[in-house]
Amino acid sequence: MKTWQKVSIGIAGSMLLIAALAFWAVMGLRKTLYPPAPPMPAIVSQSMPEILSQLESVLSTNAPSVLADLQPGISPGDIAKLETQYHIQLPDEIKAIYEWHNGSVNNTNRMSVFVPIHRFLPLEEALAERTASTIPEKSPLMLRVVYRIFVGHRDSWVCLFSDGAGDGYWFDLKRKPAEGAIFSSFSEDTSYTFFPSPKNLMAGVAACYEEGAFHFKKDSSPPQLEEDFDQSQKIWNRFGASK
Numbered sequence: 398m399k400t401w402q403k404v405s406i407g408i409a410g411s412m413l414l415i416a417a418l419a420f421w422a423v424m425g426l427r428k429t430l431y432p433p434a435p436p437m438p439a440i441v442s443q444s445m446p447e448i449l450s451q452l453e454s455v456l457s458t459n460a461p462s463v464l465a466d467l468q469p470g471i472s473p474g475d476i477a478k479l480e481t482q483y484h485i486q487l488p489d490e491i492k493a494i495y496e497w498h499n500g501s502v503n504n505t506n507r508m509s510v511f512v513p514i515h516r517f518l519p520l521e522e523a524l525a526e527r528t529a530s531t532i533p534e535k536s537p538l539m540l541r542v543v544y545r546i547f548v549g550h551r552d553s554w555v556c557l558f559s560d561g562a563g564d565g566y567w568f569d570l571k572r573k574p575a576e577g578a579i580f581s582s583f584s585e586d587t588s589y590t591f592f593p594s595p596k597n598l599m600a601g602v603a604a605c606y607e608e609g610a611f612h613f614k615k616d617s618s619p620p621q622l623e624e625d626f627d628q629s630q631k632i633w634n635r636f637g638a639s640k
Contacts (some may be wrong), residue, residue, distance in 0.1 A: 434577025436589035471499040513624040515558035592637040601636035
């Protein structure tokens with residue numbers, strides 16, 4: 398074998414090694430930015446309609462202004478049209494949430510919240526936001542590479558309840574519920590709470606209102622929804638698992 402052939406093989410081998418190391422580094426970073434779900438509690442036994450009916454009742458009693466800001470539900474036919482438009486398939490239990498109420502109104506005078514600091518996004522708004530946040534394929538190569546490394550895992554996320562700054566409660570179109578498809582995220586410390594089913598998330602929301610973890614600040618005008626984080630974390634741990 399000639400010298401130039403040996404050098405070429407050596408260079409090729411080094412490049413493959415560097416590529417492999419880079420791949421494993423990216424995979425390790427990805428697991429930090431978006432980890433797999435830890436073991437989660439059992440799925441609640443109630444049906445989704447039962448949970449949503451209970452939540453409606455609790456909101457009517459403990460948070461009537463939150464309930465008043467919720468829009469009427471969207472029809473199955475309109476959901477199907479949006480699925481076709483955005484080339485997705487929504488899980489049945491996620492559809493049931495939007496058929497119950499299609500998000501909160503977009504109030505220009507104050508933020509309409511569903512859980513503290515988070516607005517329940519109407520389905521079309523959530524899907525449009527997902528599309529808008531995905532990097533265009535015509536973007537410069539280096540920009541696309543950086544995006545894929547640090548943000549690409551979010552491409553399949555759809556936001557249920559948004560804080561307007563990139564954090565919130567999500568469902569992942571690529572994960573199964575048992576894999577942690579339903580979760581909340583807080584990017585500042587890369588913390589997550591995963592739920593084994595949309596039913597657990599909505600049952601947890603109902604429990605937070607019923608047990609006072611979500612409550613209105615005394616004498617606030619307009620009413621200001623607050624969260625007792627110590628109490629809410631105990632509730633979330635009954636319905637999901639944090640990581």
